[in-house]
Amino acid sequence: MQAQRPFVMSIAGYDPSGGAGLLADIKTFEQLKVQGLGVCSAMTLQTESEFFNIQWESLDKVLSAIGVLMKKYFVEAVKIGVVKDAEFLHEIIRQIKLHNAEAKIVWDPVLKSTSKYYFFDLHTISDLKKVLKEIDVITPNYNEYKVLQKTGLFQDLCSVLIKGGHRKDKIGTDILVDVGREISIEPNDKTLVYYPKHGSGCVLSSAIASYLAKGENLETACRNGKRYTEKFLTSNPTLLGFHSN
Template structure:
């Protein structure tokens, strides 16, 4: 058996970003560097650059499942990351299909409410009411500060994240916070762990949130704990952010996991 075949199989269900800075292409690059084998399922086609978002076209739930079905039949997929997706109804159908066909699969949801260039995809406010059926079926959700504020119904973000963690662990990403910028917070069962940055300066990148959640997914697929997966992914993302000064980063694992 070849070495690559021995790697865990992971899946990204996300948008196709032609820049490869975010979405499926970024996730696959991240999976590869984190020593897993990645499958890519397209949920939307986007028209964009690294700094400008023009439009997107959604794929239907049938089109998404048609892509997943043969892969789930042939391969044992250890973990899946779900990014940009049309709405909660599609999300629930996708999760149900995953759970039906591979009951032990680990699912990381990276909610994409707005493109980094400013284009709004969803407005999932009052999110706990609508997302509770989702949270009960996944292993982690990774909102940033504005996303948690919106999905939490404008409730204070730490309070909202703590409440949500009774149903599903929450990694509150700190890149958009006004204070303690770069510090992430992992909530599990209403308990919080602070994950401080290991660098003092970073260069902003298109798709950094995608990279973080993809690195977590890959690490979970290798049976690391959630806390260790988040710590590893944070270091990987910091390395990605500082790979150059442009908006498009380079993927390379340069530290011991």
């Protein structure tokens, strides 16, 4: 029996369907046997197929919650999800580093919903340069990567895992750009049917954070995170996946 689990914190939006955001992250943490902590960055009203509205939590409340948790628990890794702009992200990361300078940080840059609602203020993208150097890895999908790349980001500021679910060629193949290397991470079983899932990006990023907290290097964490997410994608044909490890 494992006596103690590493603490991993999710800072993400609340999705009442449970498919994405904070609830999906906590489900992932539990399956991967890390102790999950949660801070809500925004309250959303959505289902797995429709998005209705979002109410942002105040920055002060978010920072206060991070401080309370990190003073009590030694947080090994943090997954950050939906944030409204670069300054919001910057202040969150500064608060994390204040309490544990060595904490691993994974940011899943959710720019917009599938219904085309924009979460992140794209006018602040250029300000991300001062933030990315504090992040261990970001996990944009292929379309998000193209948007962020146009601003000249990713010049060795942090590692990037470009998810392959939206690629037209080699669909499902992720590319990890780490210390100047490009590492191709292909699907583990190409014979399986991978059904589209609401929140699959949240699941992947929180799985990566979990494996980093357990001491795995970035490449291994990304590979194992992909394996976990593939089980989620193949769990059933609906948009709400089942968690299992």
